Amino acid sequence: MLWKPLGNSCLQLSRHAGVPRAAAVLSGDVLGRRTSTSTSGGTVMGVSKQKTMDDLGGPSFATTLYWLFIKGYFKTTQQMQIEHKKIYGSIWKSKYGPMIVVNVASAELIEQVLRQEGRHPIRTDMPHWRGYRELRNKAHGPLTEMGAKWQRIRSILNPRMLKPKHVSSYTNTINEVVTDFISRVAWLKETKGQGVMVNDLTEELYKFAFEGICSVLFETRMGCMNEVIPEETQKFIISVGEMFRLSPIIVLFPKSLWPYLPSWKQFIATWDHLFKVAEKLVNKKIEEIQQNVNVDKDTEGAYLTHLLLSEQMTVTEILGSITELLLAGVDTTSNTISWSLYHLAKEPEIQEQLYQEVIRVCPGDKVPVSEDITKMPFLKAIIRETLRLYPVVPGNARVTAENEIIVGGYLFPKKTLFHLCHYAVSYDESIFPDPHTFLPQRWLRGGDDAIKQHPFGSVPFGFGIRACLGRRVAELEMYLLLSRVIKHYEVRPDPSGKTVKPITRTLLCPATPINLQFLDRRAVQAEQSRTA
Numbered sequence: 001m002l003w004k005p006l007g008n009s010c011l012q013l014s015r016h017a018g019v020p021r022a023a024a025v026l027s028g029d030v031l032g033r034r035t036s037t038s039t040s041g042g043t044v045m046g047v048s049k050q051k052t053m054d055d056l057g058g059p060s061f062a063t064t065l066y067w068l069f070i071k072g073y074f075k076t077t078q079q080m081q082i083e084h085k086k087i088y089g090s091i092w093k094s095k096y097g098p099m100i101v102v103n104v105a106s107a108e109l110i111e112q113v114l115r116q117e118g119r120h121p122i123r124t125d126m127p128h129w130r131g132y133r134e135l136r137n138k139a140h141g142p143l144t145e146m147g148a149k150w151q152r153i154r155s156i157l158n159p160r161m162l163k164p165k166h167v168s169s170y171t172n173t174i175n176e177v178v179t180d181f182i183s184r185v186a187w188l189k190e191t192k193g194q195g196v197m198v199n200d201l202t203e204e205l206y207k208f209a210f211e212g213i214c215s216v217l218f219e220t221r222m223g224c225m226n227e228v229i230p231e232e233t234q235k236f237i238i239s240v241g242e243m244f245r246l247s248p249i250i251v252l253f254p255k256s257l258w259p260y261l262p263s264w265k266q267f268i269a270t271w272d273h274l275f276k277v278a279e280k281l282v283n284k285k286i287e288e289i290q291q292n293v294n295v296d297k298d299t300e301g302a303y304l305t306h307l308l309l310s311e312q313m314t315v316t317e318i319l320g321s322i323t324e325l326l327l328a329g330v331d332t333t334s335n336t337i338s339w340s341l342y343h344l345a346k347e348p349e350i351q352e353q354l355y356q357e358v359i360r361v362c363p364g365d366k367v368p369v370s371e372d373i374t375k376m377p378f379l380k381a382i383i384r385e386t387l388r389l390y391p392v393v394p395g396n397a398r399v400t401a402e403n404e405i406i407v408g409g410y411l412f413p414k415k416t417l418f419h420l421c422h423y424a425v426s427y428d429e430s431i432f433p434d435p436h437t438f439l440p441q442r443w444l445r446g447g448d449d450a451i452k453q454h455p456f457g458s459v460p461f462g463f464g465i466r467a468c469l470g471r472r473v474a475e476l477e478m479y480l481l482l483s484r485v486i487k488h489y490e491v492r493p494d495p496s497g498k499t500v501k502p503i504t505r506t507l508l509c510p511a512t513p514i515n516l517q518f519l520d521r522r523a524v525q526a527e528q529s530r531t532a
């Protein structure tokens with residue numbers, strides 16, 4: 001997904017940015033506050049002059065290119081947010097050719113942008129993703145659709161993805177996948193990890209997240225937890241990776257050149273494969289439902305069955321949405337769990353505290369279900385802190401489509417492209433003291449830091465009506481997996497002591513493989529009592 005404003009996809013929209021209307025001068029901001037002379041610019045012959053985008057500082061196009069390609073921030077654009085904030089302050093503009101992106105890097109300014117969104121917020125226009133759909137006559141899903149059509153899709157997809165009672169009904173399905181993941185860890189250790197290591201944990205968690213989301217969406221198991229992964233599934237996973245790899249390349253070129261690019265042809269081929277696999281799964285479900293109808297049997301089922309039976313969307317529309325949900329729901333979850341385990345391995349005391357919480361709520365062989373999770377505040381705090389340190393979407397784009405708005409005392413015209421620098425804000429020490437330290441306690445109610453936190457200091461799932469559609473499902477997956485893995489295994493760092501840093505590949509990912517040791521707690525306890 002292209003959330004960061006570094007490709008034409010985001011930038012294209014800012015071409016529409018016009019000159020601010022004079023009428024807006026002195027009008028006060030849309031939050032109802034009058035802009036004071038001190039924050040809104042100088043005074044011209046006794047009349048205060050509204051500051052506009054022209055008055056904003058920031059790097060030129062050449063300077064940005066220098067930072068990206070000579071100083072080498074192309075893969076660590078999240079870090080560039082922090083460096084630019086030091087130079088330009090909390091708000092600055094970056095130029096990409098004729099296009100302008102307004103960066104906001106404080107909790108207050110992010111709040112101002114998000115609270116002034118219109119009824120149909122836009123992230124980016126994603127011309128390459130939309131281009132494929134238009135070429136092949138496919139429907140847009142929640143990621144690529146805009147305006148009233150987007151709102152309609154969300155109103156249909158939201159309830160079974162976000163309402164707690166529906167989401168908790170996916171618990172058993174997800175727990176089955178977690179059980180298989182725990183067994184797969186044992187198999188990986190034995191066959192490829194000298195009895196103790198799991199190498200490239202993120203890739204393994206990717207398979208878990210893919211299997212988990214497929215089992216919720218399609219009500220079908222894909223075989224990703226098997227020892228040998230089915231060829232079709234493996235190809236699907238590779239296609240997702242390819243599509244994300246090709247996306248930023250394609251958007252570097254104008255649309256008119258796409259038909260001549262080999263990358264565009266590969267891009268089309270990968271999307272064809274993604275839609276083909278999704279179509280096969282949807283058709284299989286339609287056949288199952290049809291067979292039940294033929295024998296007058298009630299059809300029960302989760303997400304896809306509900307969408308098909310409710311008939312609010314055509315099958316083509318369902319396919320468009322389901323494919324996008326799948327794409328949005330894999331790397332995000334798997335990266336977050338990888339970072340959590342990476343930190344728990346490094347911080348044995350935090351891991352022990354989590355283990356004690358899990359066995360207190362779920363003693364013996366009890367497998368946690370969603371009600372148990374409500375009794376595990378420390379588990380939740382660990383995920384929350386992971387998402388602060390590693391926001392999967394480190395910089396989110398926002399286009400203010402409907403209104404002129406005032407942010408930080410500057411007046412911006414309609415269709416201004418904002419880049420919300422979530423990563424920089426997550427490391428703001430005035431909001432999160434000791435920002436580089438993994439401190440889950442800061443998210444516990446009654447904790448010393450809890451009071452100081454600004455509600456927009458860390459918003460890992462976004463905010464408002466265009467926020468993440470899969471948040472509740474992702475949280476359930478992460479809570480169940482983490483609690484059960486820690487109950488079963490003691491996790492220790494790679495003995496080679498490698499530090500893993502984050503890089504931005506559209507999403508924030510580990511730059512190098514995360515390899516960890518997994519010690520079976522029962523085996524360790526048995527060994528300890530034998531030698532005692």
Ligand code: HEM
Nearest residue numbers: 142328329332333392393460461462463467468469470474
């Ligand atoms: C740790 C896991 C996840 C994180 C941190 C995450 C984060 C985000 C963020 C930041 C956005 C953009 C929100 C905005 O623009 O305000 C987003 C959008 C979205 N996410 Fe997630 N996400 C996660 C998991 C998932 C999962 C599991 C699914 C699917 C089941 C999913 C589906 C979506 C969709 C469809 C959108 C686009 C919504 C729209 O534009 O209407 N996400 N996510």
